[in-house]
Amino acid sequence: MSEPESVGARVLSPHASELGEGPVYDPIDDTLWWFDILGKTLIEHRFATSETKVHELPFMASAMGLVDADHHLIAAEDGLYLRRIGDGNLALVAPVEADNPATRSNDGRAHASGAFWTSTMGREFETGAGSIYWFCRGEVRRLFSGLTVPNSICFSPDGTTAYFTDSRAHVLHRVAIDPATGLPTGEPEMFNDHRGKKGAQDGTVCDVDGLLWNACNGMGRLDVYAPDGRRVRSIALPVSRVTCPAFLGEKADRIAMTTAKEGLSPEEREREADAGRTFLLDIGVRGRLEPRVALG
Template sequence: MAPAVQVLCDAVADLGEGPLWSGDENALYWLDMTNRVIWRHEVGRNETRSYKVTGIPTAMALRARGGLILALRNGFAFLDTATGEERRFEVDVDFSRERFNDAKCDRRGRFFVGSMDKSWKEPIGGLWRLDPDLSLHRVDDGILVGNGMAFSPDDTVLYFSDSRTGYVYAYDYDIETGLPANRRVHLDFRGRTAHPDGCTVDDEGCLWIAELGTGAVGRYAPDGTRIGEIHVPTTRVTSVAFGGTDLRTLYVTSMQYGLSEAQLAAETDAGRTFHTRPGATGLAEPKFAG
């Protein structure tokens, strides 16, 4: 029997992304990229609030010092979630042709962010690593649309999606140096209706991927075998994260962006954030150490 899927709250995003669980706050964060909004829903109190930001947010992580670090299309920012104050900092990147997209922290507090061709045509994007001292390093190239990423529970594998090509890559990952190596195709979505978007891993090392275009979140064993799925009531599912006090609730974001008027009329929950209990346990998200 499929687990029940429910809407989390009344918030609706045009382009929902980046679900992020804060165990310290018993709250879920997610973002609306096109409307430049960060959402926060405190589960115990059933309270939702939002933060308006100046840049276009694409992903985020918790900070060890409190608040959030935001990946923006053309830079980074810190967000003080107590006051709403946003502090941007610039980096030495040529944003004339590429921009940042999805991001994730490793368990040493480094912030990895994928980039993409702004025209969606050429593989000029890459994979970047922002260290705690705020130095930025390009650690891979040849990416068209860098998207969801996740780290295996033992910190030896980095997964990274290129949504446009349909490949989900796996790298050997060295947690001591922060360097990925030996990129290979882990999953191949070419020829499928879905495109791989945001992802996360559970404590068994299985990869959960939002499969944009189908409304499915697929669960994949470490060897790449598809071993399960859940469905939400909209096709344009964007990303996933485990949360809740026991890390057994799966949160799923979605978007209205790209849907026609007829599709919006049919998919009345498009843009909502959903939650379900799929029978798996997630891992706590690392915090940025800078």
């Protein structure tokens, strides 16, 4: 494949995260939300005013599901919480590995059925400490275990396929799921083999055409995979530690990308002055808005 394209990504806001993750766009109020996992903060950017707010959290959190105009579901280090947007009030909805202080939440995404997939991982990247869970209407089920850094959770446009990876194993998987429930109906199979290649497959979103837009962490790229698993496009970002993309806008036709400073040496941090900031890419994608999570 040729060199990654340059599309002129621009910084969305001046806020820089140590570990930016989990961006989600809410069309109700034209707002992008994302987390600084290590900073224990939730960041809010309102496009109408170009204002960015930073909300302190009492724990590490990493992923969000939209619920309604007044609430979000967030995946935190000990479970899933309902957060009231107006005042930040948090209420535990379902514990997830609350009895295991060695793990925290990581990736997560809503399915069109109302289900929410979320993952856990070891705080020190312990091998095999991570799992992927399914949540819907108060019920939690563990789907896959023995993973190290579960990532890339996303779903095909028709809701019949889920994708995920273990960023340390460098294989992107797909698994057949029931479109009515978001639960697996088969066993995971290889979708893309990234072993032996540079960078780690991190967060992913899937567009209306079934293309997967994947953050290649460590290489500063947004890679695009066709439904047959081939990498068909790469887009260059101005920093190396890219973590997760999100579609945004009324037509979901733009992309935001969170990034991180975690893992960079002092010299690299000085060289990558915008590391940890969230970028906006105006590249005319055919994205999809996130579905709502069903709580009851």
